[in-house]
Amino acid sequence: MAKLEAASTAYLAQTMRVLSNWGCLLVSGDLGKANVMTIGWGLAGPLWGRTFFIVAVRPSRYTYMFIEKNGDFTVNVPSRDMEKIVDYCGSVSGRDHDKFKESGLTIVSSKKVTSPIIYECVVHFECKVEYATDVEPRGLPTDVITECYPHGDYHRLYFGEVLATYADEDAAEHLPT
């Protein structure tokens, strides 16, 4: 299936909907060694005259060290037949599992960043980290701390400039509904 280049803001609505309802696949690393994790949170839009995709990663996550080392990541929007894979990639750590192999996911080279994309996904954002900030407990609402940070491990928010966006020709037919 041909993957066609798209504007950096194209597919943001569908991506936000899939993020909220299913999750998307965040990949960082390189073709030799990478990790994939499922994310349910993320924000996107224009900033500093560019388009950014912000992802939130806890320091305890295996992905954290990949992003810290490589300084880039890809966000991959699954097709509607990948629900179990998305669940699985959010339930085990890449420290103990080769999630790509176990899930039958193929990583292929990105166009602009080191981190690969997942070929089976239907929409892809290649992002270069241009800024990061750690979530600080002071200033956070108490219920967010209770619900999301009972053990600390506050997220680092990575501001990834979207350097390339592309999608399967027939992405609209295969995105989760």
Place this chain on the structure above:
Amino acid sequence: MAKLEAASTAYLAQTMRVLSNWGCLLVSGDLGKANVMTIGWGLAGPLWGRTFFIVAVRPSRYTYMFIEKNGDFTVNVPSRDMEKIVDYCGSVSGRDHDKFKESGLTIVSSKKVTSPIIYECVVHFECKVEYATDVEPRGLPTDVITECYPHGDYHRLYFGEVLATYADEDAAEHLPT
């Protein structure tokens, strides 16, 4: 024109497109005293199990003290006949001008926050600030500092939880193309 409630993630794609191409109108204050400014940057999506709209406001802006005081804001997406108004609201300060009056904009009560909405706009997001972080020069790329912060005045990023989203029934027909 009836304004219909919508899911918090509805209209994000159109809003991001209008933000990038034209700008949207950010309002903070109350019905007695408020300010409007044009924003061209903003990010939205799910975080902490809610939907957030992040806006960036410089400490020097008149809007800054309104958000600091009220802790909420609205993002209003203009109709396609409001291009000059959007430009004007981004070119003068509310310290010296009553931009609502000069632009013929009507502020009306929001449903969930203190800051009003602009009736003439076609899509509205009511947002309560749940977190904020100041952009720190260290870690920012040099070209971003040069282009966006030649005089410092680094933005505060306000993370506004989207408490209500609604739009004119015929918003699709009136949004900027």
